[in-house]
Amino acid sequence: MKIVNVRASLVTVESQGSPLFFQPWRLTPSSVFYEERHRNQTGSQKIGEVVVEITTDDGLTGLGSVGAARGNALHIIKEHLTPILLGESPFDVELLWERMYRHTIKFGRKGAAVEAISGVDIALWDLMGKATGQPLYNLLGGRTREAIRVYASKLYPTEDLDHLAQEASCYVREGFTAMKLRLGHGPRSGRSGMRHNLELLRIVRDAIGPDVDLAVDVHMGWDVPYSIRMIRQIEDAGHDLAWVEEPVMPDDVDGYATIAAAVDTPIAGGEHEFTRYGFKQLIERRAVDIVQLDVNRAGGITESLKIWALAAAYNLDVIPHAGQLHNYHIIMAKMNSPIAEYFPPPVHAADSNDIFWNIFDGEPKAENGYIRLSSAPGLGLTLKPGVTLE
Numbered sequence: 331m332k333i334v335n336v337r338a339s340l341v342t343v344e345s346q347g348s349p350l351f352f353q354p355w356r357l358t359p360s361s362v363f364y365e366e367r368h369r370n371q372t373g374s375q376k377i378g379e380v381v382v383e384i385t386t387d388d389g390l391t392g393l394g395s396v397g398a399a400r401g402n403a404l405h406i407i408k409e410h411l412t413p414i415l416l417g418e419s420p421f422d423v424e425l426l427w428e429r430m431y432r433h434t435i436k437f438g439r440k441g442a443a444v445e446a447i448s449g450v451d452i453a454l455w456d457l458m459g460k461a462t463g464q465p466l467y468n469l470l471g472g473r474t475r476e477a478i479r480v481y482a483s484k485l486y487p488t489e490d491l492d493h494l495a496q497e498a499s500c501y502v503r504e505g506f507t508a509m510k511l512r513l514g515h516g517p518r519s520g521r522s523g524m525r526h527n528l529e530l531l532r533i534v535r536d537a538i539g540p541d542v543d544l545a546v547d548v549h550m551g552w553d554v555p556y557s558i559r560m561i562r563q564i565e566d567a568g569h570d571l572a573w574v575e576e577p578v579m580p581d582d583v584d585g586y587a588t589i590a591a592a593v594d595t596p597i598a599g600g601e602h603e604f605t606r607y608g609f610k611q612l613i614e615r616r617a618v619d620i621v622q623l624d625v626n627r628a629g630g631i632t633e634s635l636k637i638w639a640l641a642a643a644y645n646l647d648v649i650p651h652a653g654q655l656h657n658y659h660i661i662m663a664k665m666n667s668p669i670a671e672y673f674p675p676p677v678h679a680a681d682s683n684d685i686f687w688n689i690f691d692g693e694p695k696a697e698n699g700y701i702r703l704s705s706a707p708g709l710g711l712t713l714k715p716g717v718t719l720e
Contacts, residue, residue, distance in 0.1 A: 331461060333415050334383040337684055338407040339448070339719035340400060342378035343688045353435065356487060357551030361516045361578060366465070376681050379689060380404050382449040383719050384457060385427040391456030393711050395686070397627030402442035403449065410434055410443075411450055412598040420457040427451055427632045431605075440604040444629055451630025452709070454655045459708030461660060464653075465711055471636070471663035477700040478661055480653070480672035482506045483683075484590045487514035487530055494530070495537040501674075505698030508572065508669060509534075510541035524560055531569050534557035547575040548601070554578060562591040573598040573620050586617035601651035605629045606636045613644050624651040625660065634660060642666045655693060655709045662703055672696050689717055 338371040380396035380403050396403045399435040427447065427452050434443040459466045467473060482501040488494055501509050511534050515523025534544060550552065552560065557577040564571060573596040578585045580602040590597040596619035603609055612618050621641045625634045638660060641648050646666065653672045673684040675695065686693060692711040695702040704710045713719075 331390070331419060331421070332387045333381075333384055333418050333420055334387045336407065336412040336450070337383045337385075337719050338385075338396075338404050338414050339381055340378045340404055341381050341689050341717055342376045343685060343720070344376065345479065356512055356514055357516050357548045359550040361518060361551035362553070366519060374554040374595060377685055378619060380407075380449060381689065381713070381719060382413065382451040382453045383495055384420065384450070386457065386461075390421065390455035390457055390460050391532065391688075392420065392455070392460065393713070394449040394452030394454075394456065394630070395626050395654075395689075395710065397445050397652075399442035399445040403446035406443055407450060411446060414553050415450065420461070422453045423451060423454050423458075423632045426454065426504055427630065431629075440608065444604040445627050446627045447632040448628065448633075454713070455631045463707050465703065465705050465707060466631075466659040470660055472630075472667055473662055474619060475662070476583060477702045478658060479507070479669045479699060480696050481508035481510055481545070481669055481673045483508060483510045483653075483673050484549060485511040485534065488535040491529075491533050496532050498534045498537040502538050502542060504696070505700075506542070506696070507699050508545070510547055510575070510671070511543040512547045512549065513551075517553055517556040518546065527560065528563065528567055528569075531564065531567070535569060539555055543572040544569070545572040545575060547600070548577055550576050550579050552577045554582070556590055557585075558591045558592045561589070561595050565594060571595050575599070575622065583611050583617050584614055586612065587615045587648040590617055590619060596620055598649065601627070603628065605633055606640060609637045609640060613646060615621050616644075618648065621646050621648045622627050622651050623648065625656040626654070627651075630658065631660065633648055634676075638664050652683070653693070655703075658694070658701065658703060659709065670701070672701065691712060 380400060382394040395618055411430050426476045430447045438444060459469060513527045515527050553658045561574055575598040577589055598620035599618040600612060600622040601624055623634060623637055625631060628634055635697055638648050648667050649669055653670060661670050675687045676684050691714050
């Protein structure tokens with residue numbers, strides 16, 4: 331079996347309303363600036379995801395996706411990775427991963443190049459599952475449970491606090507026993523922002539009750555002193571959080587370690603980290619309590635298996651960023667992943683976090699707070715009718 335074709339395409343859909351990164355009440359890495367210089371965009375927006383399709387000489391096709399790099403990854407796959415893959419066996423994932431990584435090292439190591447490799451590597455593993463007639467988790471260690479517990483990952487801060495409470499209550503009624511809230515204020519908002527963060531937590535906690543796990547995401551919008559002070563206030567208010575996610579920029583490993591040592595609340599990070607080399611620093615420094623890679627960003631399945639094993643050696647849980655089957659299959663096969671992120675299907679137009687519902691068929695839907703993986707070969711994904719790759 332040899333690879334005869336590699337296609338990578340940017341699949342786009344319409345998204346109504348302001349993109350998440352332009353919402354004035356959501357923390358982002360740009361929240362550090364004293365003045366806002368972007369406009370709050372409204373109306374119809376194009377969002378997209380790079381999908382990779384690899385075909386073999388016996389007609390099998392594997393699918394993969396790229397986390398966030400979009401157009402840059404598209405170019406890298408077409409111009410730099412495809413020549414490495416053509417004529418090779420899709421089973422040679424270790425060799426192919428190293429060749430791709432070393433070939434792109436001068437402009438890679440992190441970011442778009444590793445995300446491009448990730449999409450390709452996922453497609454290769456999907457091919458292996460289809461070639462052997464096995465669901466991917468069976469190639470990774472088999473089942474560790476019948477179903478995977480998931481947390482509802484929406485709850486974006488809004489000026490309409492009643493709506494936020496209603497959304498949280500809805501997830502409880504649907505059977506979720508865990509969820510995640512995004513906080514809306516950081517250092518530039520001062521004391522009033524801290525009070526508002528606490529108010530958001532109170533509103534959601536009152537809506538979901540004391541027994542539902544609640545995590546918060548601040549998306550790299552804090553600094554070290556603010557993180558320690560804010561988290562301690564959250565703890566003093568009695569909010570027993572499952573974790574605080576990405577308090578500072580990913581390169582500030584020392585800052586992560588300082589925060590983790592100063593508070594009792596678990597600190598999660600790694601969504602924007604890449605390869606075993608980056609995660610080795612986070613893990614060895616005890617900078618995070620929860621490792622939060624994303625398989626279609628961090629290096630694909632081949633590399634993510636190494637990161638999972640490294641975390642296990644330090645008795646750390648891995649709770650990947652995002653849902654999707656490329657994450658779920660490894661979670662199913664590993665003992666140190668107690669829960670998974672889950673973006674409920676969008677009621678109206680998709681946003682950048684749940685665009686995959688518009689592209690793929692086969693993604694599992696939660697029932698009573700759990701998802702079940704099918705026994706379909708490979709990832710178990712197909713493109714939705716009408717979605718074609720150029």
